[in-house]
Amino acid sequence: MNPFTVRYDSAHFCDRKKELGKLRANTSNGLNTLIHSPRRLGKTALIYHLFHNLERSGKYETLFVDLFATTKMEDLIKVLSEKILEKYHKKNFFEGITNILKGITTTLSISQDGTPELGIRLTESNKVKTLNQLLNYLENRKKKVVVAFDEFQEVVKYPEKAEAVLRTAIQPLSNIIFLFSGSTNHLLQEMFLSPKRPFYQSTEVLVLGKIDRKMYFNFIKTTFEKNSKYIEKEGVDYILDFTECYTYYTQVIANQVYYQTEEKMTEKDVRMIVSEYLESKKTDYQNLLNLLPENQKKLAISVANEEVVGKPTSMEFIMKHKLPSISSVAQAIKALTEKEILYKDTEGYSVYDLFFKRFLQRYYSHK
Template identity: 35%
Template structure:
């Protein structure tokens, strides 16, 4: 089997490092202390949660809720009901209790035609009904014998809901629960900081914080070597470091490149094979990259290429950077960077120590460099 997984979790043997982060989350969970996790997109926060849930599966009930597709409090409620149903399906006694608990909300169970997954919708529409239904769902979980862990991914999405009081409602419900710990995950650091670190917001002071960074180079080098070795693939000594250099150590792009190298049944990996595989991956996405050029303004495209050429830009408003890439005025550059960050094409790391800008998609970055 391909040892470099992209979208699923099969156990610790296929999971790289994150030992420190795992221990922190487990400690917080055991002490019923909530955690807010900030990270760049595709850096591995979902895999980390699945790893933690794997370690907890015998002692606690675990619920993972990705609310990125939701656009309202009603959809959030339906997603939560569906996640609870998946954890406690109706053929189990707890599942039957859950169905009994929410029967007044007239639940309707459907099967998604594309994914084949069950989906639960509640017959509620008015804001007042929804605000009464959410506490009922959480109350059911709070009454279980086992402790419950709920991970809510892309939590910053609640700021885009049309309802005005979502943060206050959720905070009020959560602070009255005694058997549930929460992990709030988000890939938009600016919005997550606004939710949890602003003294004016309901969630201020209610969680521990964790910034999920890239996996340390030494750990990733060992993981790549050992994973290929375990399936009988040999490589030149410097290949793992070369792979990490090409992907900037970003988890998804590293996994994807290694995944494709193995999928191509290469038994001896040299520099040539790595470059050929990367080129193939870049070519597969070329049509999308050309669309970026068509959708962005000329100055936005020039700004993107400037960030690409530097790979990481720590001082974007320095005269040296602006003149080197002919980026116009500081105000124009600021607008272009903000637009590219909003479109999730450029990532703005808000680290207090060293804030910087970089291209989100490492394969796009290599394609632009090659162009």
């Protein structure tokens, strides 16, 4: 099996010791934590790894609840119920349902992988009751329970006043520790940073950064060696330069390089593999680019060529890249940021998807 996976694998997990230490400390101190970072840096994998360790310690029970596909409170209740059934009532889902969803009309089907799929109909009045019932079930477990709500920003989009309902339901609990996680964006930030909102300052915050370059370097090098393969150190450096140490992209490239290594991998071959990989993405990225209106296309290309742009509406940038006008650029920035093609941080704007950036730099170079 390829040790550079793009799925969580406890045996091939790189570093994150500091972050895990902080999360473990928060857990044992009964503190809830918000984890956020740009996309694909490793939030979900970090939670899985923490849960793996907590479960192994024997002191905690963990529940991972992915809210990605949820659009309303009822969905959240449904996913949480399914997770509870799967964890505590695997032998008898029906018995489980009568236990955790008393008085609620439900239908149950079992998916191919054996996980329960619930159908729930909730009235306005019994939503809160059901949520409390589920949380109480966890509150009364003997062991401490850690619940992670991943992609928590989805809650903001629910039609109900879900934030307030959740905050009220969560506040009195003492046996459950919560992790909230999602990608850094205005929805999530406003939720926790705006004084008017229910979750304001209610949690510890962990902003996940990139994995330390030296750590990643050693991880790649030794993973090759453990599997009786050798990679030149310049080859590893080339990977990390190309991916900027960005977790997902590093894993993908390391995966490609690893499986094409018989015994020894040279820097020259790494360069070739990376180049071929980018080539393989060409059609998809070309299509993505072609879908953009002209002013957005030009802006994306210009930003990619600059790597980071502090002020894209400056005359200097507009003139240099022959962009149409300040207003058109301003409009394009807004649209591209909303589409998550551009990402804004304290240094400025950059292309969010690193492979897309490399594609633009290679095929639409301004140099």
